[in-house]
Amino acid sequence: MNNTLALIGSGNAFFKDEGLGLYAVKYIKENYLFTPEISIVDGGTLGFKLMPLLQEYEQVIIVNTASDDTKAFGEITVKSCDEFLEGDLIKKTANEVEIAEMLQICSLSERMAETTVVSMVPEDIVAVEVSLSPSMVVQWDSYISTVLTLITEAGIKVEAKKEGMSLDEILYNFANPSIEHERGF
DSSP states (O other): OOEEEEEEEESOTTBGGGGHHHHHHHHHHHHEEEESOOEEEEEETOGGGGHHHHHHEEEEEEEEEOOOTTSOTTOEEEEEHHHHHHSOOOOOSHHHHHHHHHHHHHTTSSOOOEEEEEEEOOSOSSSOBSOOOHHHHHHHHHHHHHHHHHHHHTTOEEEEOSSOOOHHHHHHHHHSOBTTTTBOO
16 A cells, blocks of 8 residues: 555535535645644545545545434444444444445455544434534534544644635535636645
């Protein structure tokens, strides 16, 4: 494995809370610097197409939503790949199904990155809008802090940029992408 760490945001920005992973990696990309550099990937709904990353990197952190009827909306979980796969996986979206299946397949290969999944329980994955539910916004700072802690624990130095981008700006950019105005991932 050649590369150290990939941070992958997974989800669908068109279905409200399901876009959490995408918003989180964009927020981290716009607000922090890393030494050594890490790869920040908008994994969207690529599912199985993310498999090569799990073999190319030493460590992978996947950020997403994970439905769980036993937990409160906005509750954050951090699980190793094995813990994620051993748990009771409630899959309410195609993306949740594909991520779980991709991890199951990759876990059988000879080479797989040490993978951690950082999830938040979504409140609304049905509404067609680019936004987050109040329960998700309340936990936003904790969620970002959890991801940054894992990056630091991987031996990567994290430094806040002098000027960054707010969550509201991130959501606006996802809702209004533009090449001309450089709004996109």
